[in-house]
Amino acid sequence: MTLGGAVLQVAGLRARVDGSDAEILRGVDIEVPAGQVVAIMGPNGSGKSTLGHVLMGRPGYTVTGGTASINGEDLLAMPTYRRAQAGLFLAHQYPIEVPGVPLDRALARAMSARAGVGVRSRPAVAAALAAEIASMGMDPRFVDWPLNVDLSGGEKKRNETVQIGVLKPRIAVLDEIDSGLDVDALAVVAARIAEATREWGLGVLAITHYNRLLTYLPATTVHVMAHGQIVDSGGPDLALSLEESGYQGYE
Amino acid sequence: MATARAFTAYASSALGGPEWLRRRREEAFSRWEAAGLPSQSEEVWRYSRIDELDLDAYSPVPPGTAAMDPDTLPCGDAFPGSAALVWSHDAQVTHVELGDELASKGVVVGTVLAGPPGGNAAAAGEIAEEHYGTAAPPRDGLGNLAGAFVDDVVVVSIPDGVVIDSPIVVVHWGSASQEPSLGSNAIFPRTLIVAGTNSKATVVEISTSAPWGAVGTRLLVVPVTEVVVAANAHLDYVSLQDLGPHDWQIAHQASTVGRDARFTSFTTALGADYARVRTDSKAVAPGAETRLFAAYFGTGTQMHDFRTLQDHAAPHTKSDLYFKGAVADEARSVYSGLIRICKGAVRSVAFQENRNLVLSEGAHADSVPNLDIQENDVRCSHASAVGPVDPDQRYYLESRGVPPEEAEQLVVEGFFDDIVARAPGVPAVRAMIHQKVTAKLKEKF
Incomplete structure (x- = not known):
């Protein structure tokens, strides 16, 4: 069922925030195979969200060492939009409001800009969005709602998930997609992403504080991050034990 | 020589119309003679380009010289669904369309000099005489100039209880001077809109100039639009400024809003070299509500300049202002707005928001919101922002x-x-x- 071996490979990745000498990422190694879920857990300030932004190329961060590639293509050499076109998706922890820019228009532009895909008309994208939105039990008004404007925290996270279903990336980095979601919404979001791993072999890098997400979206590998490094790795049991013991052992 | 068509008492008195209008012109001309043009040293003209205005480069258009074949209206089909259409060429009304149904309901769309088509010719004049200058008394030198050289007055009057869904469209078209040696045309469009009790209507004013001929224009346009909204009426007003790249516009829009009435204004400024709009809206009775919106975008060396006054002169009144614009290249914009809550206007609510996008390093936007609150039990807020596209x-x-x-x-x-x-x-x-x-x-x- 998978459409080939899209793999995210991160090796020895180091990065700092512009204007500061301190490294937030201090040599991170991660692999995400197609169709699998890899979780990164860890305390606040461990560098988890920074990893997501550095992979996506957010302005304000400088890579100071290491490599990152998707399907063999060097991510770090590309501007942000090219990373997205190469198959990387970031579900933002805090999706930005863009007044006056409807979701379907933004995604139609994004898809039309991809080399080799050809122009995707806005009605075609709207239809795909409508189907995705209906399958997640959301209101049809989200199809052309201005990006994230006046949405609740939970609506924003569902709105991010809907975009995964339409853009069909190879790798989705989920930056705390479980924050702001109630249990029912979390189940819907996680089920859609789990389905995507089977449907087109989506690889998932799930950044989270809590095991709760992983009960709905089972991970094959769990990494613990602290002080900008992976300090422990294991299977689903590791997430369970963290739920009980917390992160004290890694601080 | 420009003197033959300069801004003289003779040129003002040569303009036609009823006795009251002639008297108003005389009064305005006296004030003009005494005070002249304003200057940038006056607070209300700060950040403007008024000091650049060289009136000797312009001359008023002699009465009765504008002509337009209605079959060749350059944008006559711009509003296929309009309820009525007024076509004004160099501020001289050359064409009016008003359907029989509206005319039979007592709707007046016409002018003081010509009257409405197929209607009571005196009606437009009587309405104008009653309301002229009530919402927009001349506030400065440009107002005096406009008052002294106004040619005709477009009158739109919606009687009590009449509801019109389709827009009433007024097009002001300016053209290049037919005698270039006399300088460029200065025109003084004047519109009076009166919405009767319980009435509802939309009026659209379009200000444009002639790109159709080979000659570009270098107009000075000084329009004054007055809107009188009676009790419980809903009046929507839209103005679109799409003048040529060398034109100047110094506009005054003023409204008075009565008990439980609602006035909504939407101004779009896209053209001109320098275009200023002063917008005054006064809530004169309890329950009055005003909503003022604007969109503007300047490129090249354009400048758009907005001055607003949300004037609360009665209790339980509401006003909401939202102006958004962008500047690119070396364009500039100014927004300067005041919320004034007069003594006694308790329980009034007023908001003011101005947002500006600066799209080039050479472009510049100023945003100056102000509050003047003379009463305690009120709710007011303002916000302004100037900056590039949010990274x-x-x-x-x-x-x-x-x-x-x-x-x-x-x-x-x-x-x-x-x-x-x-x-x-x-x-x-x-x-x-x-x-x-x-x-x-x-x-x-």
């Missing part, structure tokens, strides 16, 4: 695969769509504004 917004779009230039374009389009969506009236009105803004954005993207 976080661009990053969000780029993270979906939108290239940077397109992301910026999307954000700017969205910035304007957000304000255009608030334009009142039927969808065709919003479509017209949207089409004009989109065409202007295409100059940049």
Whole structure:
């Protein structure tokens, strides 16, 4: 069922925030195979969200060492939009409001800009969005709602998930997609992403504080991050034990 | 020599019309002679370009010289669904369309000099005499000049209880001087809109100049639009300024809003070299509500200049202002607005928000919101912002695969769509504004 071996490979990745000498990422190694879920857990300030932004190329961060590639293509050499076109998706922890820019228009532009895909008309994208939105039990008004404007925290996270279903990336980095979601919404979001791993072999890098997400979206590998490094790795049991013991052992 | 058509008492008195209008011109001319042009040293003209205005380069248009064959109206089909149409050429009304049904309901769309077509010729004059200058008494030298050289007055009057869904459209078209040696044309369009008790209507004013001929224009346009909204009426007013790149406009829009009435104004400024709009809206009775919107976009060396007054002269009144604009290249914009809550206007609510996108390093926007609150039990707030496209917004779009230039374009389009969506009236009105803004954005993207 998978459409080939899209793999995210991160090796020895180091990065700092512009204007500061301190490294937030201090040599991170991660692999995400197609169709699998890899979780990164860890305390606040461990560098988890920074990893997501550095992979996506957010302005304000400088890579100071290491490599990152998707399907063999060097991510770090590309501007942000090219990373997205190469198959990387970031579900933002805090999706930005863009007044006056409807979701379907933004995604139609994004898809039309991809080399080799050809122009995707806005009605075609709207239809795909409508189907995705209906399958997640959301209101049809989200199809052309201005990006994230006046949405609740939970609506924003569902709105991010809907975009995964339409853009069909190879790798989705989920930056705390479980924050702001109630249990029912979390189940819907996680089920859609789990389905995507089977449907087109989506690889998932799930950044989270809590095991709760992983009960709905089972991970094959769990990494613990602290002080900008992976300090422990294991299977689903590791997430369970963290739920009980917390992160004290890694601080 | 320009003297034959200069701004003289003789030129003012040569203009026609009823006795009261002639008297008003005389009074305005006396004030003009005494006070002359304002200067940038006056607070209300700070940041403006009024010191650049060289009146000797302009001359008023002699009465009765404008002519226009209605069959060749350059944008006669711009509003296929309009309820009425007024065509004014160099501020001289040359064509009026008003359907029999509206005329039979007592709707007046006409002019003081010519009267309404097929209606009571005296009606327009009587309405104008009663209301002329009540909402917009001359506030400064340009107001005096406009008052002294106004040629005709477009009158739109909706009687008590009459509801009109389609827009009443007034097009002011300016043209290049037919005698270039006399300088460029200065024109003084004047419009009076009176909405009777319980009435409802939309009036659209379009100010444009002649790109159709080979000659570009260098007009001075000094329009005055007065709106009188009676109790419980809903009046929507839309103005679109799409003048040529060398034209100057110094406009005054003023409204008085009665008990439980609602006035909504949407101003779009896209053209001209320097275009100033002064917007005054006065809530004169309890329950009055005013909503003022504007969208503006300057490129090249254009300057758009807005001065607003939300004047609360009665208790339980409400006003809401939202102005959004962008400057690119070396363009400039100014927004300076005042909320005034007069003594006694308790329980009034007023908001004011101005947002500006600065799209180039050489462009500049000033935003100066002000409050003058003389009463305690009120709710007021203001907000203003000036800055480039938000890098976080661009990053969000780029993270979906939108290239940077397109992301910026999307954000700017969205910035304007957000304000255009608030334009009142039927969808065709919003479509017209949207089409004009989109065409202007295409100059940049």
